[in-house]
Amino acid sequence: MSIPAIGTKGVPRPRREAQIVRVATAEFGARGYARASVAAIAARSGISKPLVYQYFGSKDGLYLRCLTEVADALLDRLTDAEQRVDDSVASRIHVLRALFEALEPEPAAWRLLYDPSMPRTGRIAAKARHYRARTEAIAAAGSQRFLAARGITDPEDAAALAALWMGVVDSLVTRWLTGPKQSAAQMTARCERLLAAVWS
Amino acid sequence: MSIPAIGTKGVPRPRREAQIVRVATAEFGARGYARASVAAIAARSGISKPLVYQYFGSKDGLYLRCLTEVADALLDRLTDAEQRVDDSVASRIHVLRALFEALEPEPAAWRLLYDPSMPRTGRIAAKARHYRARTEAIAAAGSQRFLAARGITDPEDAAALAALWMGVVDSLVTRWLTGPKQSAAQMTARCERLLAAVWS
DNA sequence: CTCCGAACTGACCTGACGGTCACTTACCCT
DNA sequence: AGGGTAAGTGACCGTCAGGTCAGTTCGGAG
Numbered sequence: 001m002s003i004p005a006i007g008t009k010g011v012p013r014p015r016r017e018a019q020i021v022r023v024a025t026a027e028f029g030a031r032g033y034a035r036a037s038v039a040a041i042a043a044r045s046g047i048s049k050p051l052v053y054q055y056f057g058s059k060d061g062l063y064l065r066c067l068t069e070v071a072d073a074l075l076d077r078l079t080d081a082e083q084r085v086d087d088s089v090a091s092r093i094h095v096l097r098a099l100f101e102a103l104e105p106e107p108a109a110w111r112l113l114y115d116p117s118m119p120r121t122g123r124i125a126a127k128a129r130h131y132r133a134r135t136e137a138i139a140a141a142g143s144q145r146f147l148a149a150r151g152i153t154d155p156e157d158a159a160a161l162a163a164l165w166m167g168v169v170d171s172l173v174t175r176w177l178t179g180p181k182q183s184a185a186q187m188t189a190r191c192e193r194l195l196a197a198v199w200s
Numbered sequence: 201m202s203i204p205a206i207g208t209k210g211v212p213r214p215r216r217e218a219q220i221v222r223v224a225t226a227e228f229g230a231r232g233y234a235r236a237s238v239a240a241i242a243a244r245s246g247i248s249k250p251l252v253y254q255y256f257g258s259k260d261g262l263y264l265r266c267l268t269e270v271a272d273a274l275l276d277r278l279t280d281a282e283q284r285v286d287d288s289v290a291s292r293i294h295v296l297r298a299l300f301e302a303l304e305p306e307p308a309a310w311r312l313l314y315d316p317s318m319p320r321t322g323r324i325a326a327k328a329r330h331y332r333a334r335t336e337a338i339a340a341a342g343s344q345r346f347l348a349a350r351g352i353t354d355p356e357d358a359a360a361l362a363a364l365w366m367g368v369v370d371s372l373v374t375r376w377l378t379g380p381k382q383s384a385a386q387m388t389a390r391c392e393r394l395l396a397a398v399w400s
Numbered sequence: 401c402t403c404c405g406a407a408c409t410g411a412c413c414t415g416a417c418g419g420t421c422a423c424t425t426a427c428c429c430t
Numbered sequence: 431a432g433g434g435t436a437a438g439t440g441a442c443c444g445t446c447a448g449g450t451c452a453g454t455t456c457g458g459a460g
Contacts, residue, residue, distance in 0.1 A: 008425045008438050016437085032317055034234040037417060048439050050420075059418065089398070117234055117317045150397050160375060161394055167371020168364055175363040180356075194361055197350050198289070199399070208408050208455050216407085237447060248409050253449065404459085413450075418443105425438075430431105 009047075017055055020045050022106075025066045029108025033063060033124075034117035060124050063112075067124070070109040071131040075138075077102045082138050087149040089199050092165075096191045099169065100176070100184035107177040114170065139166050209247075217255055220245050222306075225266045229308025233263055233324075234317035260324050263312075267324070270309040271331040275338075277302045282338050287349040289399055292365075296391050299369065300376070300384035307377040314370065339366050 011019075023045045027036045038059050042049045056062040081098035085091045103110055113131055118124055139162040147158055176187055211219075223245045227236045238259050242249045256262040281298035285291045303310055313331055318324055339362040347358050376387055 008427095008436090010426085011437075013437080032234070034232075034317055038419090039417070047437095049418090050440090051438060053419065054438085111316075115316075116232055116311075147397060150400050152393070152397050157390065157394060157397075159379075160372075160390055161398070163371050163375040163379075164368055164394065167367045167369075167374070169367075171363050171367020171370065172360070174367070175360060179359070179363075190357060190360055193352070193357060194364065197347060197352050197357075198361070200350050208406090210456085211407075213407080238449090239447070247407095249448090250410090250450080251408055254408085259448065402460090405457095407454105407456080409452105409454075411451090411453105414448090416445105416447090418445090420443080421441090423439080423441105425436105427434105427436085429434085 013055065016045075016047070016051070020047075020052060020055065020062070021066055021069060024062050025070060025106055025109050025112065028063060028066055028115070029106070029111040032111070032117040033115050033119070038062070060119070060122065063118070063124055064127060066109075067112050067127060067131070070112050074099070074102050074109075074113075075131065075134055078135070078138060082142060085142055087146055090195055093188065093192050093195060096169070096172065097184075097188045099173065100187045103173065103176075104184040107173065110170075110173045110177070135166070136162060139163075213255065216245075216247070216251070220247075220252060220255065220262070221266055221269060224262050225270060225306055225309050225312065228263060228266055228315070229306070229311040232311070232317040233315050233319070238262070260319070260322065263318070263324055264327060266309075267312050267327060267331070270312050274299070274302050274309075274313075275331070275334055278335070278338060282342060285342055287346060290395055293388065293392050293395060296369070296372065297384075297388045299373065300387045303373065303376075304384040307373065310370075310373045310377070335366070336362060339363075 020041065024036075024041045027041050027044065030036075038052055039049050041062070042052050045052075052062065056065060077098040078095065081094045084094040113128065113135070115128075118128060140158060143161040143165060144155070144158040147153070147161060152158075172187070172191065176182065182190075220241065224236075224241045227241050227244065230236075238252055239249050241262070242252050245252075252262065256265060277298045278295065281294045284294040313328065313335070315328075318328060340358060343361040343365060344355070344358040347353070347361060352358075372387070372391065376382065382390075
């Protein structure tokens with residue numbers, strides 16, 4: 001191999017970790033935290049279970065790592081896109097485009113953020129809450145602005161609209177990863193068409 | 201007791217079954233299929249695990265029973281409400297009202313239909329697919345009509361809009377059962393207000 | 401009184417899964 | 431050559447949840 005080979009299989013730790021994280025993200029996304037098994041992730045990575053534990057400490061540690069990598073990348077793009085959104089409904093397309101593009105390599109990753117089968121307490125729950133709070137803050141700010149421009153100031157209404165918008169986003173992603181295979185660009189175009197139709 | 205007492209605790213089977221189903225629906229809805237345990241359901245019902253198995257055969261059997269009862273009642277009201285919906289966005293409120301009213305006694309029941317932690321194969325998956333298909337058919341018919349009235353005939357677009365609408369519904373219900381406690385009437389009013397604002 | 405059947409349970413089995421340990425293999429440095 | 435260290439594993443343990451069995455307690459029918 002061209003890469004300096006170290007150890008029994010010659011795969012250095014950073015490379016191995018990245019590979020495990022990739023496999024684990026797909027597995028967690030597809031089966032959920034509760035139903036995903038470490039042994040299966042190890043097998044699909046071509047290694048044995050103890051190595052996963054040596055590198056990530058625990059199932060929680062592995063999930064945490066996947067979650068942070070996914071969520072950090074996602075939130076970066078989302079905050080960036082949100083700044084291109086104004087008071088119009090149509091401008092929301094920027095958020096959707098950013099989402100689809102960020103998720104294109106591994107759409108199932110989206111499920112990590114809102115997996116209902118993950119533990120309710122502990123480090124995972126805390127981190128997930130943190131990311132959810134950040135996402136909601138973005139959505140809430142946008143909703144509040146949107147409603148204020150239309151003369152509605154009730155914060156409960158803004159929260160409800162934010163929840164609604166996130167539900168829309170979630171449903172679109174879900175359809176993306178369960179329905180027929182499509183590119184991010186196709187999804188964006190379809191959403192643009194729909195947005196125009198519903199507000200015609 | 202006034203009720204004819206039969207057996208060691210004097211609770212006749214139909215009454216016991218109804219009680220178990222009620223407890224199990226709440227448990228499945230709150231914790232999801234994977235995290236809900238039969239022993240816990242039995243304990244919360246004041247009986248032992250073997251009785252649950254005697255009456256329902258298996259965890260799947262119990263879930264199936266809860267699912268059918270919830271979904272049948274829900275779909276009845278939904279099909280009924282859908283007939284009051286015309287081409288306007290505002291008329292969609294009828295569907296939401298029906299949903300909130302049907303779910304008022306046990307909002308968590310909604311989760312049974314779309315629990316991602318349920319098995320992917322077998323009787324449960326089949327039944328859930330069946331109900332989901334029926335729900336989607338209702339939503340798809342409405343979406344198709346809605347888009348046709350606006351000059352869009354692509355069936356993929358209609359399917360996407362149906363998914364989107366169901367996402368809206370799901371997010372509203374989710375917010376209902378995680379957020380501050382509110383009556384079905386309050387939720388309906390809020391949605392009516394939001395609907396009017398977003399399309400102003 | 402006695403038998404039958406229905407309601408009900410303590411104790412057990414089994415398999416899966418998270419997690420650990422002792423141990424091996426292979427490279428690098430001196 | 432030989433030790434140090436990192437990569438890697440087979441075999442094991444504890445726990446917990448789904449599922450089963452043998453058996454007990456009661457009311458009612460004859």
